[in-house]
Amino acid sequence: xxxxxxxxxxxxxxxxxxxxxxxxxxxxxxxxxxxxxxxxxxxxxxxxxxxxxxxxxxxxxxxxxxxxxxxxxxxxxxxxxxx
Numbered sequence: 001x002x003x004x005x006x007x008x009x010x011x012x013x014x015x016x017x018x019x020x021x022x023x024x025x026x027x028x029x030x031x032x033x034x035x036x037x038x039x040x041x042x043x044x045x046x047x048x049x050x051x052x053x054x055x056x057x058x059x060x061x062x063x064x065x066x067x068x069x070x071x072x073x074x075x076x077x078x079x080x081x082x083x
Contacts, residue, residue: 010065011058012036013047031060035077 007016012033023030037045037053047054059066064078
């Protein structure tokens, strides 16, 4: 058996990030699907209902998440657990 690639998805249904290594934590892979988009009612939004979410590049950083998407300004989302 051979591992051909290793990817993480910081934002559920967002764009994949190729990585050369990744820590395995008790709750899963580090920085993988730790964030998701929710509508105003708190229901999560996925690529099944909104396919363009797969274009969003998410980068975990100290204090939150940085988002980029084609044709959109960069956005920083603060980590609510730090407030």
